[in-house]
Amino acid sequence: MLTESYFVSVAGPPLANNTAIAKDAGIYEHTLHPSHSTTGTLKKSSSPRNCLAVSNTHVFAAQEDKATVHVYTRAKGNQEALVTFPERVRSVALLDDVLILGTQEGRVIVWEVCTGRQVTTPACHVQAITCMAVTPFHLITASDDSNIHVWSLSRLLERDPTIEHEPQESLTNHRAAITSLVVGQSVNPDTNICISASKDKSCIVWNYQLGVALRTILFPSTPLCLALDPCARAFYASTEDGSLYAIELFAEKALLGPQSAEENSTAVQVSSAFAAAPQEAGPASCLGLSYDGTILISGHSRGQVLRWDLSSRADSTEVANLNAAITNIVFVSPLSSQRPTKPVAIVKPFLGSRSYNFTSQIDTDMVEDTRFAQMISSNGIPTDTLEQAILAFQEPVGHSIGDQEVRKENEELWEIINEQRTLQKKTLQRYVEAKSANP
Template structure:
């Protein structure tokens, strides 16, 4: 049976003296299906919005108003490392084994967790980096200065230290007029279909083709958005606003926002009908996350509630838990196993000092079914079965393969064409001789 899990984080002091909730717990690992339960917890963490990243082996949590990142091991169930950085971390995300962080000084930092290598870019944003999104080839950073920068990931990770000091974004997306509050990118890497969605305090969401820099569509909202989440298949975007409303914009519906049949990109779409709304005692959703199939939405609220919304049937939300503190991050864990050949079991702390580039990881077990080649390699000497098969092959008459039969057929067809040409040539020559012999 498929198991769905998600991780949540809180920020700030407890809202009440509720003794039923363990003290000092800052991060919760939940099991959503087949039955809801809290699987494990991690203590001593206060995580602001956009500062939680989860891998198969670790949880990375930047601390509120501090230049620290706490690293927790999901395999061992404890805090593995306390990592200090030169600047305060405002947001972070994971790309494989690389932790991408945006700082309060407008800088971008990349930490290779399996080598300890730390790459830092110049401060290309004039204000703090408020959110960051990543694809296999690009990193996108949104800032309080209202700009979005698109960075090439391969160039950021190149080993040339001289080029690192000159890192610049590929392009800037600057249609917004206020701070960026949310940023999410589609999984596509094609130049024609790669897009991202940004939310801003100017009460708008813009859909961009970040590889060309074109603004594909602008969505206007009644109030300014706090956060957004893009459907894993990039079919819809869900937005939470400060008035407690949730909006769901379907990108490829009967009246598509993008693609064939949509209106001109200069047309602004007014999003007026909310998908749902929270009660005043719950407050607006400060974080949200869509499930892997896009049918379920989880929202975290400043009064401690985590609500589950049924996107497919649009039913009333169900309260999963009350963590007695402001819920700032909710992230689904992929239910599908990673196809990476290696796994980072123990992280290597970051360092900017010049040193040997050492890759520390663990190879995954080879789980493919055994082949005949495997049996030959693992056997002591030549297996008896292989020897008998080889001897029997010598006594069998050589049969024609499919390719030999095709060649034989083509050869016969060519000979037929040649014989027809010879007969035609003979007839022509005979007529010429007869015509010449006549007086």
């Protein structure tokens, strides 16, 4: 079984005098499978909601009501750096070696942690950027001003300083502050969706590349946080009254796609929750889903971390009580990433267009694998090998490269044989002439 872990952050003072909780611990690493346990703690951190990001090597935690980000190294389990920014940070997102920050003033700050290069956009939102979501090609930012912007990552990372940074799309259907934002990992323009939750008591499913609202879902209470199924089949929402909702997007009455019986403009009212948080825990302030989408982890303002088995929809199980308000839950993929480099130490950001160095550790062999090694390590027969075999069958008989070489060799050999036969005939003719001249 794969080992799956997740990180939990807390903020605020301790709720009670509990000596069992590590002193000054602000971030906890938990193992979900094969058995639940606390495997590590990081100290001196107080991260508000949407301000925690985790990579394979580092943990980035923006601090509450401050313009600083604490950087921790996972290998050593200690703080590596304290990075200061010109504005207070309200949300963070991470893609590979690029950390993206949303500020109190509505700006986006992009920091390449292996080079130190920093890019800052104009104030794209009127109010603070409270949550963000990222895909390999796009960044989605949401704000207290009720607006959502879609950015092209390649354009944000462009080195030309004269390029103007503007959103690619703006999504403006909400009428109150955005509380949570999740995005699917599909790169197909027709199927990539993101879901936003707002204080207007609604969630909207978007095709964010096209800027189209696919479905509006209404709740009895304000949705606080969301979690999206890994295959984007459903999403889960926690509301202000402590309820937990499971919204199936492609169930018998599909909300999306060609099987949907209603128009996109039709709002759907949701009334029945699949579960409710215990009264002593309070409403869930953050949610996290396991890699296979079967386990939901919820963090609560009174310190409880609860586990929900989605396959059986049984009651929750308390897996931890951290004695402080839970603000973030971030799952780490159990599958190792196939990247050639990994950052050993981060490079602090700088402003300006000066030259910079890429500082990272090479994590793979410099020599490319042989064709035989690639065939051994791949699942089944490699695609390129199959394509070559199919093309070989499609070539006319006698016109392949091997047949041409054999035919050329045969022609050369026949030339030699013919020369030897001609020489033999000439020699035999001279012998006959010499013998007839001397009877």
